[in-house]
Amino acid sequence: MTRTVLVTGVRGHIGARVAAALAGDPEIDRVIGVDTEPPPPARGRDGGQDGPALGRAEFVRVALRGPDLARVIRDADVDTVVHLSLVSGSGRGDRRAGGTGGGRPAMKEHNVIGTMQLLAACQRSATVRRVVVRSTTAVYGSSPHAPAVFTEDSEPVEVAHHGYARDATEVETYVRGFARRRPDVTTTTLRFANLMGPGVDSPLTRYFSQPVLPTVLGFDPRLQFVHEDDAVEALCRTAGTDHPGVFNVAGDGVLLLSQCARRTGRPVVPLPSPAFRLVGGLARGARLVDFSPEQLTLMSHGRAVDTARLTAELGWRPKYGTAAAFDDFLRSRGGPGHLPLAAVDWLAGLVTKR
Secondary structure, eight states: OOOEEEEEOTTSHHHHHHHHHHHTOTTOOEEEEEESSOOOOOBOTTSSBOSOTTTTOEEEEOOTTSTHHHHHHHHTTOOEEEEOOOOSOOSGGGGGGTOOOSHHHHHHIIIIIHHHHHHHHHHHOSSOOEEEEEEEGGGGOOOTTSOSSBOTTOOOSSOOOSHHHHHHHHHHHHHHHHHHHOTTSEEEEEEEOEEESTTOOOHHHHHHTSSSEEEETTOOOEEOEEEHHHHHHHHHHHHHSOOOEEEEEOOSSOEEHHHHHHHHTOOEEEEOHHHHHHHHHHHHHTTSOOOOHHHHHHHHHOOOBOOHHHHHHHSOOOSSOHHHHHHHHHHHTTSOOOOOHHHHHHHHHHHHHO
């Protein structure tokens, strides 16, 4: 029986939703959400305020890297920890999604060092019996030599040397070490495909929200999404019962980038790879889109994962397929958008001149 759950990263949209959902479970006595700042009020699909973000869950202001986290776990007799504090961006805009807002060093310290401190606190705890960690399919990498579909046992096609993918790879290494040291604790790692949905604010959702979509000339990558509702459901299911191991989480099917672009209704500007990276750097510098190196690689080679292990383990599969998740995201943004062709020609000419 799950009695007390601690959820990290509740300033972010998914963290707040998971904490609120778990707090609404009658079989859970207490849910504690921790972060350095409280989440903003929850909002409905119409944009209006929809009540407290955490529901009945309690908020405790505490940093992962500080000594107070271990005290919270000890004093509350926490038996389940759901670690959702990994952030995928370091720019100012990513603070809306629970990011660090302090550049790459702060992002790495938060993701990696913060996870180490959390696992150390769990290792010392006499009450923790279950740990669930949010990871990402970015740990597999993106490459022309990648398999058509990654399974949980697939080796990365290339070792990540920077960014979110590197952080997630290191975090998973520490999680495996923790599982070896505490075999009595059920450890679950969920590797999520790119999140989509009305409340998701990520580098990829910001990319698809731009008036013009630059693409890499000669490439049409396969993309896979998971709807935020399904992400919350997967996390709640693994927080409530024991499901040890590593599981991919993604909606059924894939979409080509060209199909995504047609759905948005926005014009596409195919660019040679160097020019695409230049535009990505300019967008990142302007804080419009956090075009990290792994994001740029994804936009060239794509990635798809197999979710059969998740379905077999949980007896459940995501409600939204990849296409349905993307369409729901577009509806929340007001549907497709258009830009005059003259503006597209101007942007293409600007890139060519540079």
